[in-house]
Amino acid sequence: xxxxxxxxxxxxxxxxxxxxxxxxxxxxxxxxxxxxxxxxxxxxxxxxxxxxxxxxxxxxxxxxxxxxxxxxxxxxxxxxxxxxxxxxxxx
Numbered sequence: 001x002x003x004x005x006x007x008x009x010x011x012x013x014x015x016x017x018x019x020x021x022x023x024x025x026x027x028x029x030x031x032x033x034x035x036x037x038x039x040x041x042x043x044x045x046x047x048x049x050x051x052x053x054x055x056x057x058x059x060x061x062x063x064x065x066x067x068x069x070x071x072x073x074x075x076x077x078x079x080x081x082x083x084x085x086x087x088x089x090x091x
Contacts, residue, residue, distance in 0.1 A: 016077040023070035030063040 032039055037056040041047050049055040 012078060012081040016074050019070050019074035023067050023074055026063045026067035030060055030067060033059045
């Protein structure tokens with residue numbers, strides 16, 4: 001990792017890290033729900049949608065949208081962070 005890259009990371013606000021973490025959490029829930037659709041029933045021992053899968057698709061939609069928003073906000077925060085001045089080559 002270059003020194004300039006590590007300086008840029010230290011200049012981002014805490015908001016970036018929260019948004020990036022939420023993006024990863026929502027993405028993990030999205031993948032979990034697609035891979036194991038019945039995890040809600042298994043974890044909470046309830047069947048809120050009567051077995052038709054509507055709740056699982058709702059979770060996929062909400063987590064997908066939340067992941068896109070969180071990652072988009074984190075990206076904007078990353079780009080907003082002050083950058084160290086670039087070193088210009090001198091003759």
